Amino acid sequence: MHPAPSVIFFSVFSGLGFGLLVWLGLGIPAVTGGSAFAFFAIAYLLAVGGLISSTFHLGHPERALKAFSQWRSSWLSREACCAVAALVLMGLYGLGLVFFDARWTLLGVLGALFSIATVFTTSMIYAQLKTVPRWHMPLTPLNFLSLSFAGGALLAGQVTAAAILILLAGGIQLLTWIMGDKRLAESGTDMASATRLGNIGTVRAFEPPHTGTNYLLREFVHVIGRKHARKLRIIALVLMCLLPVLLLLLPFNHILAVFAVLAHVAGVLTARWLFFAQAEHVVGLYYGKR
Amino acid sequence: MTTLPEQTDKKLGLVIDLDTCVGCHACVISCKGWNTENYGAPLSDQDPYGANPSGTFLNRVHSYEVQPDQGTAQLIHFPKSCLHCEDAPCVTVCPTGASYKRVEDGIVLVNESDCIGCGLCAWACPYGAREMDQEEKVMKKCTLCVDRIYNENLPEIDREPVCVRTCPAGARHFGDLGDPNSAVSQLVKDRGGVDLMPEQGTKPVNKYLPPRPKDALPEIDVLAPYLDPVIGEPKGFLGWLDKALEKI
Structure with a gap:
C-alpha cells in the first residue's frame, strides 16, 4: 500500500492525542486549572491536528460532513462520529477542570470511552479489509490501541x-x-x-x-x-x-x-x-x- | 445507505469467455469512450501524449501465460471490470453513502456528488475495479452502462453495455444472472463459469468461462516412418547449387 504521509501522521498523532484524552478522562493525572489547560491543549493539538491532516488525502474535503451519515455500516463513518463525540465530551470535561475547578467524572469517563472507541474504529478501517491480509487480523486493533494507551501514558507523565x-x-x-x-x-x-x-x-x-x-x-x-x-x-x-x-x-x-x-x-x-x-x-x- | 440490500430483483452482470477473448482491447477503448462522453465525470488522462501517460479506465485487459506441466504454454487474455458483487465490500465501507447497490438490478454505482474521494472503496475491492479519477477526485467504476441498457433513445440492439456491444469476438455476454433460465446463466452452467477470488467472499455476479482444453494432435500412424519422404534430394539447378555450396 502507498504510505500516504497524511494518513500516517493522522493515525499516529490522533492515536497519541486520543490516548492522552483517555488518561485525562479517567482523571490521571488529577490536574485542574492551568496545568489541566496545558494537558488538554497538547491532547487537542494532537487529536485535532491528526484529524485535519487526514482530510488532506480526501478528493473533496468540502463534502466531509457527509461522512457522518453511514455509521451503521462504515468503520470510517463510525470513526468520524466517535472522534467528534470524544472531542465534544472531553472539551466540556476539560472546561470544567480548567475554569470551574470541577471534575465531572461521568463526563470524563464517557469521553475516555469515546476516545478509546475512536482509536478502535481507526484500526478497524484497516483490520476490516480482507483485501489486505496483513491488516485483516485482531492484532491490528490491539496494535493501534496498545500504542495509543502507551503514548497517552507517556504524555500524561505516568512513568x-x-x-x-x-x-x-x-x-x-x-x-x-x-x-x-x-x-x-x-x-x-x-x-x-x-x-x-x-x-x-x-x-x-x-x-x-x-x-x-x-x-x-x-x-x-x-x-x-x-x-x-x-x-x-x-x-x-x-x-x-x-x-x-x-x-x-x-x-x-x-x-x-x-x-x-x-x-x-x-x-x-x-x-x-x-x-x-x-x-x-x-x-x-x-x-x-x- | 451503504448497507447492502438483502437481495436484488435481478442480478445484471457480464459473462466473460476467456476462450474467445483475443485481447484486442476494443472493450477497453469503447468503455473509455462511452463513459467519458456520457454519465458522470469524464475519465481523465494525465500526460496522455507525454513520457508517463496514465488515466482512469473502468475496464482493463490483462494477458497471462499459463504453463501446463506438459506441453506448450497458453496465452490467455483476461478482461477485468467491476464484478457487481452480491456482497460488495466497496459499498459497506463507504462513509458517505455515495456507493450503493441497486435493489432493482444489483448494479453497484457511485453517486459522484456525495463522494468525498477518500479511496477506501478502492482499498476494499480485491479486483481493482474502482479507480480514483485524478482530475475530478471522485471514485469511478463500471456502471454496467446503466445509461445504455435502459435507454429508449437507443436502438434496441444497442441497449447493452458498450463493451459487450463492441466485442468483435463475442467474448462478452450481458444478462440477468439471477434468472437460471437466462442465456447467460445457461452459458455459465454449460461452460462451468467461475468466480474470481471466491475466498474473498464477495460473491461476484460476473462470471468467467475458463478456456476449453486445447485440441491434441491425433496419434501418428506406426507405419509412418516407413513411408518415403516426399521431398528427396534436390535435383536440377537446386541440386547443383546444393553440391556447389557444400564444396566451398
Whole structure:
C-alpha cells in the first residue's frame, strides 16, 4: 500500500492525542486549572491536528460532513462520529477542570470511552479489509490501541504505567509483524485464485493492461523500501520501545522525558510507515506483483 | 445507505469467455469512450501524449501465460471490470453513502456528488475495479452502462453495455444472472463459469468461462516412418547449387 504521509501522521498523532484524552478522562493525572489547560491543549493539538491532516488525502474535503451519515455500516463513518463525540465530551470535561475547578467524572469517563472507541474504529478501517491480509487480523486493533494507551501514558507523565505499556505495545508490535508476514500466504489468495487459471498450469503475468502505470499500481503496489524492512523494524522498535523505557528508568527529568516522547513518536511513525509500505493488496496479484 | 440490500430483483452482470477473448482491447477503448462522453465525470488522462501517460479506465485487459506441466504454454487474455458483487465490500465501507447497490438490478454505482474521494472503496475491492479519477477526485467504476441498457433513445440492439456491444469476438455476454433460465446463466452452467477470488467472499455476479482444453494432435500412424519422404534430394539447378555450396 502507498504510505500516504497524511494518513500516517493522522493515525499516529490522533492515536497519541486520543490516548492522552483517555488518561485525562479517567482523571490521571488529577490536574485542574492551568496545568489541566496545558494537558488538554497538547491532547487537542494532537487529536485535532491528526484529524485535519487526514482530510488532506480526501478528493473533496468540502463534502466531509457527509461522512457522518453511514455509521451503521462504515468503520470510517463510525470513526468520524466517535472522534467528534470524544472531542465534544472531553472539551466540556476539560472546561470544567480548567475554569470551574470541577471534575465531572461521568463526563470524563464517557469521553475516555469515546476516545478509546475512536482509536478502535481507526484500526478497524484497516483490520476490516480482507483485501489486505496483513491488516485483516485482531492484532491490528490491539496494535493501534496498545500504542495509543502507551503514548497517552507517556504524555500524561505516568512513568511506571508508561514503561509497562510501552513494553507491552512493543511486544504486540513484534507479534503483529511476525503474524503479519504469514497472512498473505494464509489468505489463500494467489494468482491462481485471482485468475482461476491455476488448474491449467502455472500462471504468469505476461502483459499488463497498459504500458504505463495507473492508479491501482500507485495506490496498492508500493514496493519501495520493503528491502529495508528488517532494519526499519529494528529502528522502529528501538525508538518506540527500548529508548523511551531506558529514559523512563533513569531518575525523572523533564528533558529526558521530552526525549523519551520524541523517540517514541519517531518510532511509532516508522512502524506506521512500515504498516502501509509492507502491506500487500491482493489486486497486485493481477499484475503479477505483491 | 451503504448497507447492502438483502437481495436484488435481478442480478445484471457480464459473462466473460476467456476462450474467445483475443485481447484486442476494443472493450477497453469503447468503455473509455462511452463513459467519458456520457454519465458522470469524464475519465481523465494525465500526460496522455507525454513520457508517463496514465488515466482512469473502468475496464482493463490483462494477458497471462499459463504453463501446463506438459506441453506448450497458453496465452490467455483476461478482461477485468467491476464484478457487481452480491456482497460488495466497496459499498459497506463507504462513509458517505455515495456507493450503493441497486435493489432493482444489483448494479453497484457511485453517486459522484456525495463522494468525498477518500479511496477506501478502492482499498476494499480485491479486483481493482474502482479507480480514483485524478482530475475530478471522485471514485469511478463500471456502471454496467446503466445509461445504455435502459435507454429508449437507443436502438434496441444497442441497449447493452458498450463493451459487450463492441466485442468483435463475442467474448462478452450481458444478462440477468439471477434468472437460471437466462442465456447467460445457461452459458455459465454449460461452460462451468467461475468466480474470481471466491475466498474473498464477495460473491461476484460476473462470471468467467475458463478456456476449453486445447485440441491434441491425433496419434501418428506406426507405419509412418516407413513411408518415403516426399521431398528427396534436390535435383536440377537446386541440386547443383546444393553440391556447389557444400564444396566451398
